[in-house]
Amino acid sequence: MNDTLVQEKARPPVAGDDVVIRIEHLKKAFGDNEVLKDISLELHRGENIVVLGRSGQGKSVTIQCVAGLLEPDEGNLEVLGKEVKELSEDELKELRSKLGFLFQSGALYDSMTVRENLMFPLTRVLKMKDEAEMEKWVTDVLESVGLEEAIDKYPADLSGGMRKRVGLARTLILRPEIILYDEPTTGLDPITSREISELIVKLQEKYKTSSIIITHDMACARIVADRIAVMNEGAFIATGTYDELSKSPDELINNFFK
Amino acid sequence: MQQKRQQKIKVGIFATVTLGLLLVGIFLIGRNRSLFQRTFVLYGTFKNVGGLQAGNNVRFVGIDVGTVESIDILSDTTARVALRIKEKVKPFIKRGAIAGISTDGLMGDKLITISSGTENGTPVKDKDTIRTVDPMNYDRVLDRLSGVAENAEVITEQLAGIATQINQGKGSIGRLLYSDSLATSLEGTVTEARTTVKSIRKGSEGFSENMEALKHNFLLRGYYKKKEKAAKKEAEEQKKAAERGKKAGKDSSSLKVQKE
Amino acid sequence: MLTVMASALTSAFNKYLEMVGEQVVFTGQFARNIFRDGFEWGEFLRQCFIVGYRSISLVAITGFIIGFVLTLQTQPTLKDFGAESYVPGMVSISIVREIGPVIIALICTGKVASSIGAELGSMKVTEQIAAMEVSSANPVQYLVVTRVLACTVMVPLLTIMADALALLGGWVGVNIQDHVSIVLFFRKSFNALHFSDLIPSVIKTFFFGYAIGFVGCYKGYHASRGTESVGRAANSAVVSASLWIILIDAIAVQITNLVYY
Numbered sequence: 207m208n209d210t211l212v213q214e215k216a217r218p219p220v221a222g223d224d225v226v227i228r229i230e231h232l233k234k235a236f237g238d239n240e241v242l243k244d245i246s247l248e249l250h251r252g253e254n255i256v257v258l259g260r261s262g263q264g265k266s267v268t269i270q271c272v273a274g275l276l277e278p279d280e281g282n283l284e285v286l287g288k289e290v291k292e293l294s295e296d297e298l299k300e301l302r303s304k305l306g307f308l309f310q311s312g313a314l315y316d317s318m319t320v321r322e323n324l325m326f327p328l329t330r331v332l333k334m335k336d337e338a339e340m341e342k343w344v345t346d347v348l349e350s351v352g353l354e355e356a357i358d359k360y361p362a363d364l365s366g367g368m369r370k371r372v373g374l375a376r377t378l379i380l381r382p383e384i385i386l387y388d389e390p391t392t393g394l395d396p397i398t399s400r401e402i403s404e405l406i407v408k409l410q411e412k413y414k415t416s417s418i419i420i421t422h423d424m425a426c427a428r429i430v431a432d433r434i435a436v437m438n439e440g441a442f443i444a445t446g447t448y449d450e451l452s453k454s455p456d457e458l459i460n461n462f463f464k
Numbered sequence: 465m466q467q468k469r470q471q472k473i474k475v476g477i478f479a480t481v482t483l484g485l486l487l488v489g490i491f492l493i494g495r496n497r498s499l500f501q502r503t504f505v506l507y508g509t510f511k512n513v514g515g516l517q518a519g520n521n522v523r524f525v526g527i528d529v530g531t532v533e534s535i536d537i538l539s540d541t542t543a544r545v546a547l548r549i550k551e552k553v554k555p556f557i558k559r560g561a562i563a564g565i566s567t568d569g570l571m572g573d574k575l576i577t578i579s580s581g582t583e584n585g586t587p588v589k590d591k592d593t594i595r596t597v598d599p600m601n602y603d604r605v606l607d608r609l610s611g612v613a614e615n616a617e618v619i620t621e622q623l624a625g626i627a628t629q630i631n632q633g634k635g636s637i638g639r640l641l642y643s644d645s646l647a648t649s650l651e652g653t654v655t656e657a658r659t660t661v662k663s664i665r666k667g668s669e670g671f672s673e674n675m676e677a678l679k680h681n682f683l684l685r686g687y688y689k690k691k692e693k694a695a696k697k698e699a700e701e702q703k704k705a706a707e708r709g710k711k712a713g714k715d716s717s718s719l720k721v722q723k724e
Numbered sequence: 725m726l727t728v729m730a731s732a733l734t735s736a737f738n739k740y741l742e743m744v745g746e747q748v749v750f751t752g753q754f755a756r757n758i759f760r761d762g763f764e765w766g767e768f769l770r771q772c773f774i775v776g777y778r779s780i781s782l783v784a785i786t787g788f789i790i791g792f793v794l795t796l797q798t799q800p801t802l803k804d805f806g807a808e809s810y811v812p813g814m815v816s817i818s819i820v821r822e823i824g825p826v827i828i829a830l831i832c833t834g835k836v837a838s839s840i841g842a843e844l845g846s847m848k849v850t851e852q853i854a855a856m857e858v859s860s861a862n863p864v865q866y867l868v869v870t871r872v873l874a875c876t877v878m879v880p881l882l883t884i885m886a887d888a889l890a891l892l893g894g895w896v897g898v899n900i901q902d903h904v905s906i907v908l909f910f911r912k913s914f915n916a917l918h919f920s921d922l923i924p925s926v927i928k929t930f931f932f933g934y935a936i937g938f939v940g941c942y943k944g945y946h947a948s949r950g951t952e953s954v955g956r957a958a959n960s961a962v963v964s965a966s967l968w969i970i971l972i973d974a975i976a977v978q979i980t981n982l983v984y985y
Binding site: 274303305307309311313314315316326327330333373 | 861862
């Protein structure tokens with residue numbers, strides 16, 4: 207795995223007090239199925255955390271709780287210094303506009319072109335009216351993901367990798383402070399996967415965002431992760447940098463790095 | 465954007481056309497109810513309206529000129545009917561006009577018919593009350609019918625008594641039946657009667673034809689068509705027969721020639 | 725054995741109550757979002773186009789044929805009674821009061837409710853609805869309000885069009901055997917009609933349209949995950965919306981009778 211072609215991230219995690227997401231003892235059950243048993247995690251400003259874990263361990267549920275798509279049963283969840291469950295609907299709305307979420311499928315709106323997809327959050331969330339200004343934002347963000355030529359296409363005409371990029375562009379267009387990635391590289395070929403991973407790093411540097419990235423793609427994790435948290439059966443069993451965890455004696459963790 | 469504009473236009477056309485249809489429908493129904501015309505009101509009181517309802521037509525010289533607006537009970541024996549009538553026909557309805565209740569067609573919708581009275585008075589005014597004739601009261605008819613039935617019962621009883629007397633050979637009818645001498649003279653009478661019956665049958669055939677015409681009352685046209693067709697067919701057959709006759713005549717004549 | 729049946733019954737009943745509750749909540753969301761700022765006019769018009777304009781040919785053909793067939797079916801019977809002149813009135817009353825609204829609503833259910841159910845169902849499954857929610861755009865306002873209102877407005881219009889074409893079909897049907905002028909036919913049709921026939925039936929089509937849009941949206945919006953749930957959403961949207969329409973019709977008859985007679 208010591209492939210020198212892939213340059214490992216060398217930046218140390220930003221230290222200390224500047225926490226943007228704080229998860230404490232989060233619990234969530236669907237009926238009798240206890241998906242999250244006890245989740246605690248801190249995300250610092252400018253940091254990329256990769257959450258590793260096998261399918262069905264509750265990774266997606268964790269970030270859906272953070273995004274407010276699911277309501278946790280117990281525990282505290284603090285986003286950008288605000289306790290989520292104490293927020294009113296309007297405050298929650300405002301908080302969400304600072305939070306980006308890239309869905310596994312890209313979740314582009316099928317009935318709209320790429321341009322309309324990107325304008326949708328501008329008109330609905332930022333209440334922008336000026337066509338020319340919106341156009342500028344759209345081309346700007348499409349340039350960042352390298353897809354200027356797809357502006358008038360419909361999602362059905364795009365490949366999987368392009369859809370992910372447009373989805374990423376739509377997430378970025380609201381200039382979020384935090385981006386949650388739900389398996390950004392799943393279902394893509396290795397080359398496109400790496401392009402997406404490098405894009406994530408590039409955008410993080412450009413827009414100064416903090417991210418939680420869910421994946422089980424180790425190549426991706428290696429490129430984007432400042433820190434890695436390993437999840438098993440609804441709880442984190444270890445956190446650390448790529449190097450630290452790759453040397454872990456624990457078999458469960460070690461299996462990921464093989 | 466161009467496409468969206470076109471969509472808007474298409475939706476607009478569709479909505480305009482269908483709403484137009486709705487308006488036309490409302491107007492057509494409203495015209496029948498005299499909603500969009502100048503109208504005036506006439507009253508008439510009846511002892512019995514015979515199932516007349518608000519909304520029924522009002523006819524004057526056979527033309528629909530309005531509708532029954534409302535029916536109110538004035539007392540235990542009278543109901544007042546308000547008629548909403550087109551302003552246009554006001555000059556033609558005179559003071560002496562008489563309103564009656566009659567039935568429209570077989571299916572029995574009730575309607576009010578206004579007939580001109582005998583006197584040539586001045587035209588009616590709005591909210592005038594005009595004279596009326598009460599419709600035939602079926603209850604009273606039924607009462608009479610039951611009287612008839614009672615009478616019939618008495619008559620049949622008496623007839624039964626007479627019949628037993630006849631059977632016993634009593635009285636002149638009894639003798640008529642049970643005496644042989646009369647039978648022969650009766651036979652003669654019977655033959656005479658037969659010829660009479662024949663002529664009656666002929667008459668009844670004519671009658672049944674009349675009945676046929678009556679049956680086709682609403683389909684008069686169809687009936688005539690049928691008759692026409694039959695006549696045509698007959699004519700054709702006659703023609704054919706004539707032709708056949710001619711042919712036969714020719715043949716026979718040629719035969720004759722040969723013979724000669 | 726009994727306990728198994730009892731528990732199955734209670735769980736089915738609970739499921740039913742849960743569904744009713746969900747629908748009530750959904751109705752509330754819908755109602756609150758109608759009057760919220762930023763009504764989605766563009767999307768509403770697009771939905772009107774899809775629901776209304778795209779259904780014109782289907783509804784027109786259906787309407788015409790209903791009138792045509794109804795005339796051909798009733799004409800011989802009325803002829804036997806010698807009441808042939810009642811054909812236009814009979815056709816117009818039965819079309820306007822009952823057959824037109826109900827059949828067109830059922831046709832629209834098949835076409836519109838299923839497509840809305842499938843569309844929203846697939847948006848749900850591919851996380852498009854979640855994406856709207858997460859970007860704090862309002863999916864109920866954008867997706868549900870526009871569709872339900874478009875159906876509520878368009879189904880009555882389609883029904884009016886179908887009624888008119890059904891009368892035309894009736895006229896054509898009469899003219900196969902006889903010759904009746906179109907003016908006479910329509911005059912006779914409208915002579916038989918009262919406002920108490922037309923107005924309640926137009927009002928009830930608004931409810932039909934609402935039922936179609938609402939059930940389609942509800943089923944799609946609450947589709948579970950997985951691709952096969954899209955099909956299930958479309959299917960159950962058609963089934964429940966049809967049932968709703970029949971129920972609303974039954975209620976509408978009662979109310980009409982109460983008000984007018």
